[in-house]
Structures are given as C-alpha cells and as structure tokens.
Amino acid sequence: xxxxxxxxxxxxxxxxxxxxxxxxxxxxxxxxxxxxxxxxxxxxxxxxxxxxxxxxxxxxxxxxxxxxxxxxxxxxxxxxxxxxxxxxxxxxxxxxxxxxxxxxxxxxxxxxxxxxxxxxxxxxxxxxxxxxxxxxxxxxxxxxxxxxxxxxxxxxxxxxxxxxxxxxxxxxxxxxxxxxxxxxxxxxxxxxxxxxxxxxxxxxxxxxxxxxxxxxxxxxxxxxxxxxxxxxxxxxxxxxxxxxxxxxxxxxxxxxxxxxxxxxxxxxxxxxxxxxxxxxxxxxxxxxxxxxxxxxxxxxxxxxxxxxxxxxxxxxxxxxxxxxxxxxxxxxxxxxxxxxxxxxxxxxxxxxxxxxxxxxxxxxxxxxxxxxxxxxxxxxxxxxxxxxxxxxxxxxxxxxxxxxxxxxxxxxxxxxxxxxxxxxxxxxxxxxxxxxxxxxxxxxxxxxxxxxxxxxxxxxxxxxxxxxxxxxxxxxxxxxxxxxxxxxxxxxx
Numbered sequence: 001x002x003x004x005x006x007x008x009x010x011x012x013x014x015x016x017x018x019x020x021x022x023x024x025x026x027x028x029x030x031x032x033x034x035x036x037x038x039x040x041x042x043x044x045x046x047x048x049x050x051x052x053x054x055x056x057x058x059x060x061x062x063x064x065x066x067x068x069x070x071x072x073x074x075x076x077x078x079x080x081x082x083x084x085x086x087x088x089x090x091x092x093x094x095x096x097x098x099x100x101x102x103x104x105x106x107x108x109x110x111x112x113x114x115x116x117x118x119x120x121x122x123x124x125x126x127x128x129x130x131x132x133x134x135x136x137x138x139x140x141x142x143x144x145x146x147x148x149x150x151x152x153x154x155x156x157x158x159x160x161x162x163x164x165x166x167x168x169x170x171x172x173x174x175x176x177x178x179x180x181x182x183x184x185x186x187x188x189x190x191x192x193x194x195x196x197x198x199x200x201x202x203x204x205x206x207x208x209x210x211x212x213x214x215x216x217x218x219x220x221x222x223x224x225x226x227x228x229x230x231x232x233x234x235x236x237x238x239x240x241x242x243x244x245x246x247x248x249x250x251x252x253x254x255x256x257x258x259x260x261x262x263x264x265x266x267x268x269x270x271x272x273x274x275x276x277x278x279x280x281x282x283x284x285x286x287x288x289x290x291x292x293x294x295x296x297x298x299x300x301x302x303x304x305x306x307x308x309x310x311x312x313x314x315x316x317x318x319x320x321x322x323x324x325x326x327x328x329x330x331x332x333x334x335x336x337x338x339x340x341x342x343x344x345x346x347x348x349x350x351x352x353x354x355x356x357x358x359x360x361x362x363x364x365x366x367x368x369x370x371x372x373x374x375x376x377x378x379x380x381x382x383x384x385x386x387x388x389x390x391x392x393x394x395x396x397x398x399x400x401x402x403x404x405x406x407x408x409x410x411x412x413x414x415x416x417x418x419x420x421x422x423x424x425x426x427x428x429x430x431x432x433x434x435x436x437x438x439x440x441x442x443x444x445x446x447x448x449x450x451x452x453x454x455x456x457x458x459x460x461x462x463x464x465x466x467x468x469x470x471x472x473x474x475x476x477x478x479x480x481x482x483x484x485x486x487x488x489x490x491x492x493x
Contacts, residue, residue: 050169050405052107057399058162060392061109067396070124072140072380073116076347080197080412081380083139083400084114093193096411100403108396120144128153128387136393138383142186142375145383146178146445149185150487155384155393157184162395169401171195174381177440180488181281186381191401193412194380196435197343199373200265202231202359208336212238217359218426221433226371227363228266228298231256231337235308238336250318250329254310257326257335258303264455265339266299267292268374270364274443274451275481283442283485285477287449288470295364296455296466303459310335313460324348331356341376342434346415358427360434372439377452446484449477 074081079094088095101112115135117123121144127135128148138145138154148154157163165175170189178186188195209216214234220226235255242252272295276286286292303309312326319325323344330338331354339361349356360371384393422428444451458469 050402051407052103052399052403055399055402057402058395059107060395062392064109064111067110067112067136067392068134069112069114069137069139070120070127070135070385071114071116071138072120072144073118074380076343078197078343078347080343081192081194082114083137083192084112092411092414093408096404096407100400100407104396104399104403107399110396114139121148124148124385125151125153128385131387133387133389135385136388137397138385139192139380140383141378142381142440142445143377143447145186145381146442147447148383150446150484152487152491153386154185155386155388155390156182156491157187157384157394158182159390160384160394161391163398167402169405171438173438174440178442178445179281180283180442180485181492183488183492186383187397188379188381189401190404190409191382191397192380192404193408195375195438196412197346198341198376198379199434199438200269200361200376201340201342201373201434202361203330203338203340203345203349203356204359205330205333205336206355206357208238208333212336214336216357216426218357218430221359221371221430224363225366226359227365227368228270228302229365231362232302232308235337239307248306248310250310250315250334253333254335255308256302256337256339257310257312257330258337258339259312260303260456260459261452262339263296263299263303263459264452265361265374266302266364267296267455268439268441268444269361269372270295270299271368271372272296272364274441274448274477283481285443285448285474285481287451287477288474293467293470296470297464298364300455300458300464300466304462304464311459312338328352330354357424358422358430358434360430360437371433371437373434373437374439377445442484443481446480448480448484449473 069083071083079085079091079097082097084101085094085098088098104110105112120138120140124135124138124140124144125148138148145154157165165184165187169191170187174186174188174195175184178184204217206216217226217230217234220230238253238255239248240253241248245251248254272292273286275283278284287296303311312323312329315329316323316326324347327340327344327348331349331352342358345358360373363371382397384390384397416422416431417428422431443449454469454473458464458466463469
C-alpha cells in the first residue's frame with residue numbers, strides 16, 4: 001500500500017537538497033518563485049513539543065499567493081467545523097485556529113482564506129469542470145466528498161508529495177477505513193475537531209442513576225463489558241408513568257431516549273460493516289451474513305422496544321424541528337440514557353442543570369475486540385481538488401496539521417474539559433476511548449443501499465425483519481459496490 005512508501009522520505013530529501021534546488025532554480029511549482037527554502041529546526045526550549053518547528057518540514061516562500069479553502073457552510077456555524085476564523089475573540093479554540101493559520105501564512109508567505117457555500121457539492125463540481133484552480137483544499141462533509149472522489153474530481157493523497165500519512169496527527173482509523181487499494185481521497189486529523197464533535201455517544205443522567213441505585217457504567221466500559229445487553233439491563237424497569245394517565249409519552253420517564261438512526265449507529269458500534277476489505281485491498285459487501293443480520297436485528301429490537309425506548313424525532317417535530325428541545329427534555333429528567341452526537345452537549349446541554357456522564361456506544365457482545373465509535377456522515381473532512389497544485393497543498397496541509405497538535409488539539413480539549421462538556425474525570429477517560437475508536441465505512445458515505453436512511457425508516461415505520469431487508473437489497477447493493485470499485489480502479493490505471 002502506498003501509505004507505506006515512507007512518504008516522509010520526501011521531506012528529508014527536500015531538506016537535504018533544498019540548497020541545491022534553490023541554486024538550480026528548480027522550484028516545486030515553476031509558476032512560483034521560491035526566495036527561501038529551509039527546513040524547520042527543533043528548538044531546545046520546546047523539546048518534546050510537536051509543532052511545525054519539530055517537524056523537519058521544508059519552508060518555502062510562495063510569494064504571497066492565495067491559499068483558498070472551499071468549504072461547506074455548516075448550518076450551526078460552529079468553530080469546531082472551521083479551518084479559519086476572522087479574528088481573535090478570547091475563545092481558546094477560535095484563537096488557536098487563528099494563530100495557527102497566521103503562523104503558517106508567515107512561514108510560507110501565503111494568504112489563507114476560506115470561502116463557504118451552502119451548495120458546496122454543485123459549486124465544487126462546476127469549479128473542477130471549468131478547470132478552475134482557485135481552491136487549494138476542499139473542506140466538506142464525507143457524503144459530499146466521497147461522491148466527488150468517485151467522479152475523479154479529487155486527488156489521491158498517496159500521490160501527494162510532502163504528506164506523511166503515518167504521522168500521529170492524521171486520523172489513522174480514517175486512513176485504514178477509507179483507503180481503497182492504493183487510493184485515498186479524504187483525510188482528517190488534528191487540523192480539525194469536526195469528526196470528534198460529531199461522533200455518536202451515549203449520555204446518562206447520573207442523578208437518576210443515584211435515585212434508582214444504579215452503578216455508573218464507567219467501569220463496565222473500562223472492563224470491556226459495556227455491551228448492548230448491559231445497556232438493556234440498565235433501561236429495563238426505568239419507564240415510569242409520571243402523570244398517572246396510563247399513557248407513556250413525553251410527560252413520563254423513559255429508560256432510553258434515542259432517535260431513528262440508533263439502529264445503524266448500534267450496528268456499526270457492534271462491529272457491523274457495509275463493506276470490508278478483500279485480500280488485495282478491494283471491497284466486498286459484508287452485511288448480509290448471519291453475524292451482520294444478528295447485530296442489526298439486536299439494534300432494531302432495542303429501538304422498537306416501547307417498554308424502554310422513546311424516540312426523539314416526533315418530539316423534535318412537535319417543538320419546531322428543534323433538537324436543542326430534545327436535549328433539554330433529557331436534561332430535565334426525561335430519560336436515564338440518551339444517544340446523541342457529541343456536538344449538542346457543548347452547544348445545548350452545558351447551560352442546563354443536569355449531572356450527566358458520557359459513554360461510548362456499547363459493544364454487541366463481551367468478546368468484541370474493541371469499541372467502535374461512528375462519526376456522523378455530516379462531519380467535515382479534507383480533500384485536494386484535482387485542479388490544485390497538490391505538492392503545495394500537501395505541504396501546507398501537513399504544516400497546518402502538525403502545528404495543530406500543540407495548539408488546536410489542546411484548545412479543543414480545553415473546551416471539552418473546562419465544564420462545557422466534561423464534568424468529571426471519568427468522562428474524560430471515556431472521551432479518550434471514544435476518539436481513539438473511530439470507525440469509517442466507505443459504503444456508508446457512498447450511500448450503498450441507502451443504508452442510513454433505510455435503517456432510520458425501519459425504526460420510523462416500526463418494521464423489524466432485518467433478514468428480509470438485507471436479502472431484498474443485496475443485489476442492488478452489490479451493483480452499487482461494483483460500480484464504485486470500477487470507478488476507483490479506473491482512477492488507479
């Protein structure tokens with residue numbers, strides 16, 4: 001696999017030969033005059049700190065050109081989903097992003113800017129079709145970028161000089177999960193916390209645990225025994241008809257407050273897959289076998305168990321399509337557990353009076369090797385358009401990411417740990433487990449079998465026959481996967 005071509009050697013070679021290259025006038029991009037070419041040198045005062053100075057990256061003068069990032073405009077407009085900000089404002093994450101970018105601008109004599117669009121996918125296609133090289137990077141949702149990669153509009157990261165994909169600041173779970181043979185078209189790492197904030201988690205009400213004489217589940221997570229069966233034990237017998245009207249609704253107390261999508265979230269958390277790697281790095285379908293069917297069935301059964309589980313989606317609709325209203329309902333004692341992306345916690349729940357803890361989604365069984373935490377399909381990742389100068393884009397991207405290790409990443413954790421999200425040391429340990437256990441499946445982002453919506457609709461429509469669902473969709477899913485593989489294979493020729 002090309003990730004093991006030891007791309008780092010490019011950086012070392014550039015460092016050793018930078019003087020020769022400058023003397024000969026052979027710039028990496030013949031349209032750019034490199035007036036300075038030098039390698040970063042570690043500073044003794046910052047020994048052990050990972051940043052640009054410690055990286056050994058080449059320093060290049062790009063002559064003041066624009067480095068423009070074309071980004072999807074996020075509906076919540078949160079700093080977590082931005083690669084640049086306009087000014088310092090005292091927020092630790094905002095200021096870390098601002099200072100990182102200004103530092104890289106100075107080091108490489110570039111002007112970093114971000115253009116956002118609410119019609120990103122169409123605009124990106126039109127830009128590439130026109131041969132426009134205005135954008136150095138794309139920053140958008142996985143479900144927007146993966147289809148662009150299938151159409152040959154994105155650069156293969158394994159062909160990009162100046163990137164060292166084995167480095168710790170890149171998301172190795174993403175690289176492993178979304179590599180097809182020798183190709184990878186999306187990337188993420190410490191440069192952006194978007195995938196971390198939109199990762200699915202389980203919240204629990206600690207005060208309700210105390211009231212019901214239930215142990216906090218943290219130790220089960222650490223022991224590796226936090227499973228769907230364990231969750232089921234917790235939520236059994238929690239339902240209570242608070243107002244005594246003999247009808248269980250949003251005026252009562254529930255064991256599990258969740259949403260239609262919990263079915264596919266639990267499927268992936270249990271090690272389920274839409275696709276899996278073949279021996280030669282290709283892909284095959286992986287869901288239509290006994291283990292996959294049983295995992296999906298178990299997830300559906302919990303979602304549809306009205307004696308324990310309450311769906312948030314109707315409540316959201318009743319309250320003006322407000323997910324913050326659902327968060328408030330949970331915080332006000334509506335349920336013992338709630339499934340959610342992490343993002344609503346700092347956005348909504350931090351202002352509410354609730355003593356809560358954070359857990360990963362449970363394993364499907366005790367013998368499952370590890371936890372799997374699924375980022376939402378809406379999390380933003382990075383691509384390089386085929387019209388960009390990929391060598392320059394790769395160098396700047398590597399510089400931004402390594403500089404983020406000692407600045408943006410700590411600032412993000414500061415945001416988590418100062419009470420906005422985490423309110424106990426146990427939850428911090430849980431977050432470490434969650435962030436380290438990300439799982440990615442290209443079948444989800446390529447929309448094979450319309451997997452996400454299909455599972456959501458099963459719960460919405462109260463249908464439970466997973467085996468029939470998988471069997472009836474297998475042939476069309478196989479055709480979709482074959483087309484995807486053909487597209488990627490053609491790009492590798």
